[in-house]
Amino acid sequence: MLPLRELQSRFAAVAAGRLLAEQAFADSGCVVEDAPGAAARLAIHVHHFRLTLIEALGATFPVVRRLVGDAFFTAAARRYVLSQPPQRPCLFEYGDGFPAFLASLPEAGSLGYLTDLARLEWAINRAHHADDVPSLDAAAAAAQIEAPSCDLFIGLDPSCRLVKSAWPVDRIWQVHQQGDDEIAPVDLEAGGVQLFIHRQDGEVGWLKLDAAAFAFIGSLLADGRLGKANALARAIAPSFNAPALLESLFEGGVVASVTAIN
């Protein structure tokens, strides 16, 4: 008799394609050989595991799926599911590694923008489902800072994400929100974009940023330190206007906390 833990490990190994169903329980005889046999019955679960997770990835990366077509997407997603199965039950959190996995496929190299587009779709997905955090307005932030301090810590809303691409991925994403007959051509020579994705009033959208603003927000997302973020941005563009950008972040409701660091 197999201990339950061992039985469950073998089941998972079959689902992930690391063990044949015929081998998994053959020695222990623990699955009843009702016709059409234990392996065929196990295959029902294996099929469900793979199919439903491929569908979940398709729901999270719909534009990637349209760009590469169903057949390629299903094959790629299947390989991803087997190599990086979900670790947690909330499927809106599944697919973190899918953009990098796509980049590793030799076949995907012909679509240079595919990986960046996948990163954009992942950022949109995470922004949709990020935890709800109350936002601060500028007056409330000012009231929190009573004493003069060396620096401020700016905490951004968990929905905030950055995506940078050498391709116009925002435009590619937008035209693929239409039906197949209505997809407008995209000028791939139009240049790259630096996007700031966030959720505001329940809706996910993005702003196009210049290099300095992109560095500023990236630095805030990394450690929250305003002084450091400002210095980085000014090194790129001496005319960088931090107060104006901060004001638009407050207006967008994406500042969650402001703390004085002494």
Add this chain to the structure above:
Amino acid sequence: MSTLPSSTERQTAGIGLRCPHFEEIVATRPAVGFLEIHAENYMGGGRMPARLEVARRHWPISVHGVGMSLGSAEGINDRHLERLARLVERIEPDWVSEHLAWSVVDGMYLNDLLPLPYSEESLAVVAANIAQVQDRLRRRLLIENPSAYLRFAQSTLSEVEFLNELVRRTGCGLLFDVNNVFVNCRNFGGDPLAWIEGLPADAVHELHLAGHAVNDADGVTILIDDHGSQVSAAVWELYERAVARFPTAATLIEWDSNLPPLPVLVAEAQEADRRWRSVHKEVGYAAAA
């Protein structure tokens, strides 16, 4: 707070709350008794929990988990339990239910309700996991009987014996899935009526109804519980026997794949109501409207 229907009032069946139906449900307010959600879809922020806040103003909510993996020998995931606890605190549902199944091992979530051998070892594992969830939520959990496509030779208890023992050891309630019993009895043999008779009637608080698919595997017919069609005639007959024995249980229509237009789902709920009323007239439970 509104409560699920009981035997002293006219029984009104509920439906699953599914994303494509949300706007129409809130706009048309169909006369269904309650809405059931899959807990894992509401564990993040943004639009999904905001919609649920709207829905709970109009209907009682039942939270149905699919990812707790109560049958995992490695124990349940504390972080997932905390997320469920936060959802339950926020929504204050009438019932919280989970499955007699497992889905997590070795850091992998298998996205399926996988079958357990019904052994003393499994019983100890599941009972300890249910107790941990109930302690954290400070409420009774309803446990649903699963559909199954394979059986374990090392089972020493029947599913009915296993469920009875879980109720005895943990004080949990039961969610009786009529379609799953029908599917399992077709797949492996067995008498669904004996199944209904064998459960502790006062522990059953909710009934599930759903459609199933009929598959052919190498010439053998296997029914698959895919929640993708209308309730079959045979399952409706079994439902009538179930509501006779479990008159206080609330009924839910589950439909998760090939989602139909909302009116089709509501009509299924109304059919459950019609059958509940006809059964209770026959056996003498007055619907004290």
